[in-house]
Amino acid sequence: MQNTPTPWRTVDNRQQRWIVGSTTLSLFVSFLLFYNLTSCSQTTTASTRTTSTTTAASKPKPRAKSGNNTGCDKIYPEPYASHIKTLCKKLPPGFTVVMEPPFVVVGDEAPHKVHQRSAHTVRWSVTQLKRLYFPKDPNHIITVWLFANKTSYVKHTWKFFAEVPSTPFGYYSERHKALIMNIATGGGTLVHEIVHPFVAANFPQCPAWFNEGMGSLYEQCGERNGKIVGLTNWRLAGLQRTIKSRTLPSFKTLTHTTTTQFYDEDPGSHYAQARYLLYYLQEKGLLLRYYRAFTQNHRSDPTGYKTLQRILGTNDIASFQKKWERWVLKLRF
Numbered sequence: 624m625q626n627t628p629t630p631w632r633t634v635d636n637r638q639q640r641w642i643v644g645s646t647t648l649s650l651f652v653s654f655l656l657f658y659n660l661t662s663c664s665q666t667t668t669a670s671t672r673t674t675s676t677t678t679a680a681s682k683p684k685p686r687a688k689s690g691n692n693t694g695c696d697k698i699y700p701e702p703y704a705s706h707i708k709t710l711c712k713k714l715p716p717g718f719t720v721v722m723e724p725p726f727v728v729v730g731d732e733a734p735h736k737v738h739q740r741s742a743h744t745v746r747w748s749v750t751q752l753k754r755l756y757f758p759k760d761p762n763h764i765i766t767v768w769l770f771a772n773k774t775s776y777v778k779h780t781w782k783f784f785a786e787v788p789s790t791p792f793g794y795y796s797e798r799h800k801a802l803i804m805n806i807a808t809g810g811g812t813l814v815h816e817i818v819h820p821f822v823a824a825n826f827p828q829c830p831a832w833f834n835e836g837m838g839s840l841y842e843q844c845g846e847r848n849g850k851i852v853g854l855t856n857w858r859l860a861g862l863q864r865t866i867k868s869r870t871l872p873s874f875k876t877l878t879h880t881t882t883t884q885f886y887d888e889d890p891g892s893h894y895a896q897a898r899y900l901l902y903y904l905q906e907k908g909l910l911l912r913y914y915r916a917f918t919q920n921h922r923s924d925p926t927g928y929k930t931l932q933r934i935l936g937t938n939d940i941a942s943f944q945k946k947w948e949r950w951v952l953k954l955r956f
């Protein structure tokens with residue numbers, strides 16, 4: 624079934640490559656870290672600019688302190704007050720808690736840094752994404768855990784969730800109502816994961832290819848004419864290699880993947896192919912129209928393929944793909 628209600632799988636294909644202690648992996652992670660550290664809300668190009676929240680974020684507001692934690696004794700409105708009270712009871716010293724609706728952000732970097740990430744990355748991206756796509760908030764508070772480094776990430780993911788992360792970057796756990804991040808890897812993955820609970824709330828029948836295409840699109844992002852835009856990123860090089868090797872699946876195949884096929888039978892190109900299809904639509908001014916048409920017509924077109932034909936104005940998606948591939952080969956990152 625193509626539109627099986629999503630058991631939200633938010634792991635990236637990158638995760639499968641994470642084997643602790645592997646030299647190859649360390650090099651790979653170092654490579655990705657370099658790019659992730661430059662992604663989202665800190666990215667500027669000739670056509671993009673950072674938001675005013677950047678400036679606001681550099682002046683953290685006074686915070687209440689509870690023991691060795693920051694933000695626990697502050698007065699919050701319900702339901703955040705109850706959520707934060709429960710959260711603070713289990714926190715070891717050194718954490719900072721920030722209410723950032725519809726999230727609560729908690730992290731063990733310096734308090735001003737946690738506040739900065741809350742405003743600079745979480746609030747900025749949530750505001751931008753909601754304005755474009757997501758009128759509904761998730762129907763529960765989601766905690767955004769920003770662990771300062773790999774050691775803290777691994778240790779606390781086990782302590783709080785009894786899980787060993789399968790990704791060095793972070794993931795969304797619907798079961799725990801949490802985004803669990805190694806924030807040392809940068810804000811890009813955080814924005815990617817922020818997309819998922821909003822897709823779940825606003826487009827619960829969304830197929831994996833589109834859900835991950837949207838998350839991946841915004842993992843490298845900036846602002847253009849006051850709106851969030853995805854920018855080219857590290858996934859481009861692999862996609863270009865696959866196009867040149869003439870092994871990229873057709874868009875018909877990609878859009879018809881089931882959740883299992885998308886994640887577990889990924890030839891290594893699913894995320895990038897989905898991302899750069901959406902990037903193409905964005906650059907041609909068609910993405911928002913596609914999103915709206917897809918969400919409205921998903922019952923009759925659960926894969927989004929027919930809607931893609933309609934938005935592109937052609938039934939010949941094979942010819943479109945050839946044109947798109949030539950376009951992708953000219954992109955640079």
Ligand SMILES: [Zn+2]
Binds near residue numbers: 632634635
């Ligand atoms: Zn994802």
